[in-house]
Amino acid sequence: MLLDRKRDVLYKITSEIAKNKFTFMLETKDRRRQNESVTKHKLTKDEYMLTHFEANKAYLSRSKDLRMNADVLLETMKTDYSKYRKNWNELPRKAIENKAGKNYVEEIGTFPLSLDIETAAICDLACPFCYRQTIATPDTLIKPELAYKIIDQAAELNVSAIKFNWRGEPLMHPKLPEFIAYAKKKGIVETLINTNATKLTKEKAEELIDAGLDVIIYSFDGGTKETYDKLRPGRFEKNEFENVLENIKTLTRLKKEKKSFFPYTRIQMVLTEDTFREKDQFIDLFSEHIDDVSTIVYTERGGDMSVLSEKEQREMKKVVRRDSERNDNVAFLKDLKGNLFVENGRIPCEQIFQRMLVSYDGRVFMCCFDWGNEHPIGYLSDDSFKNGDQAYEQVLKSSKENKNGYEMLNLQMPSREFQIKKEVKALKDIWNGKEIQNVREKHVLGEINSIAVCEKCASKETYHWEPVLT
Ligand SMILES: C[S@@+](CC[C@H](N)C(=O)[O-])C[C@H]1O[C@@H](n2cnc3c(N)ncnc32)[C@H](O)[C@@H]1O
Ligand code: SF4
Numbered sequence: 001m002l003l004d005r006k007r008d009v010l011y012k013i014t015s016e017i018a019k020n021k022f023t024f025m026l027e028t029k030d031r032r033r034q035n036e037s038v039t040k041h042k043l044t045k046d047e048y049m050l051t052h053f054e055a056n057k058a059y060l061s062r063s064k065d066l067r068m069n070a071d072v073l074l075e076t077m078k079t080d081y082s083k084y085r086k087n088w089n090e091l092p093r094k095a096i097e098n099k100a101g102k103n104y105v106e107e108i109g110t111f112p113l114s115l116d117i118e119t120a121a122i123c124d125l126a127c128p129f130c131y132r133q134t135i136a137t138p139d140t141l142i143k144p145e146l147a148y149k150i151i152d153q154a155a156e157l158n159v160s161a162i163k164f165n166w167r168g169e170p171l172m173h174p175k176l177p178e179f180i181a182y183a184k185k186k187g188i189v190e191t192l193i194n195t196n197a198t199k200l201t202k203e204k205a206e207e208l209i210d211a212g213l214d215v216i217i218y219s220f221d222g223g224t225k226e227t228y229d230k231l232r233p234g235r236f237e238k239n240e241f242e243n244v245l246e247n248i249k250t251l252t253r254l255k256k257e258k259k260s261f262f263p264y265t266r267i268q269m270v271l272t273e274d275t276f277r278e279k280d281q282f283i284d285l286f287s288e289h290i291d292d293v294s295t296i297v298y299t300e301r302g303g304d305m306s307v308l309s310e311k312e313q314r315e316m317k318k319v320v321r322r323d324s325e326r327n328d329n330v331a332f333l334k335d336l337k338g339n340l341f342v343e344n345g346r347i348p349c350e351q352i353f354q355r356m357l358v359s360y361d362g363r364v365f366m367c368c369f370d371w372g373n374e375h376p377i378g379y380l381s382d383d384s385f386k387n388g389d390q391a392y393e394q395v396l397k398s399s400k401e402n403k404n405g406y407e408m409l410n411l412q413m414p415s416r417e418f419q420i421k422k423e424v425k426a427l428k429d430i431w432n433g434k435e436i437q438n439v440r441e442k443h444v445l446g447e448i449n450s451i452a453v454c455e456k457c458a459s460k461e462t463y464h465w466e467p468v469l470t
């Protein structure tokens with residue numbers, strides 16, 4: 001009953017998104033193969049990082065310690081970086097093969113490989129395909145002392161990478177460059193942000209370069225002004241193609257002027273019906289200016305069959321009926337060629353073995369798809385529970401009242417049925433805590449749907465897909 005109700009909420013959300021006509025994305029078997037990219041200098045991001053490691057500010061900071069031989073340090077850090085990238089794929093595979101769920105930390109992955117810190121939950125855009133438009137997301141910033149505390153704990157744990165964003169726009173935090181500089185001084189080898197670049201002024205770009213940001217991933221949807229302005233509208237003021245394009249080019253120009261290798265630049269466009277048609281224009285716009293120009297698959301779980309044609313619904317129901325466990329609310333997906341697939345079993349998630357994410361108020365999560373913060377695995381600060389969900393209630397109220405900046409949002413409160421003890425813990429203990437251990441165990445045993453948040457996951461990679469109409 002409970003699960004059915006949760007599913008209903010999810011389907012409402014996904015169908016809202018689907019009604020916006022963003023259903024037809026992606027393909028199925030191997031999501032990575034769907035993500036295409038054009039690279040400027042034939043080096044992958046990882047090769048680029050290794051090639052220019054001497055300019056990595058974590059290395060430069062540590063090499064000031066005269067007790068260490070700089071060459072040895074450089075080689076050690078490069079080896080550690082390669083190991084981290086290799087482990088990204090290998091550790092989840094090993095865990096799943098060996099069914100190392102509860103005992104994952106003792107046997108395989110002693111610490112998270114990367115951490116995402118939500119420096120800003122607020123965002124200045126209202127991209128219609130983004131979960132922000134349907135799931136309440138607080139319009140709030142992280143407190144600097146919490147950000148520093150998390151970076152300290154991450155450095156102590158030897159975390160290799162920190163991404164300074166999750167659900168919002170990181171450039172909205174005025175102290176972002178300071179957080180990055182601090183992380184680099186603490187030896188974090190790879191710092192990253194995803195950004196919409198609306199606030200990437202010349203000054204901000206300079207601060208980010210000076211801070212030692214390693215990777216900047218721009219989000220830019222469309223190859224023309226018409227499509228971009230439609231898909232990336234401003235919440236509080238008009239957002240325009242030309243300005244953002246200029247901001248992005250400015251950072252590249254400044255990098256050249258400053259003779260800085262970093263940040264490595266990537267730009268990505270989410271493939272929807274609109275953007276798909278403009279793939280070539282998008283590549284042409286950026287291939288001269290950006291290290292890696294990529295398209296990524298659109299993410300949503302599907303589920304509201306009313307977005308499908310009668311024939312598609314009929315065919316899908318035939319497949320669904322073959323298994324009494326399934327009902328009408330199964331996940332489905334359509335690719336850009338119109339092929340239709342339905343879920344047929346689950347695949348264990350890799351994220352629970354790779355990373356953790358911390359929301360702006362110190363709640364810790366195991367996966368970036370838990371957009372509603374429904375399944376916390378620990379708390380790093382009492383801010384996580386002191387104020388309850390006030391910030392969520394606030395945005396819900398503002399959207400109901402159609403306040404300035406909330407007109408385009410149609411929000412629902414995420415589920416709060418899953419609860420854990422309200423106590424502050426260290427990152428290390430959360431990584432090996434019973435909450436995440438339980439999830440890992442269920443995944444390796446194939447009982448993924450017994451975790452409510454996983455049962456309704458939007459990640460295509462965690463489903464087996466069965467063709468319905470191809
Ligand atoms: C949620 S945003 C947060 C960072 C920043 N505001 C931005 O736009 O880059 C992170 C990334 O998620 C992507 N994204 C948002 N909604 C998506 C969806 N439904 N499917 C796939 N990617 C999505 C954005 O395009 C962006 O690249
Ligand atoms: S800018 Fe990023 S976080 Fe903001 S609405 Fe768009 S995709 Fe979502």
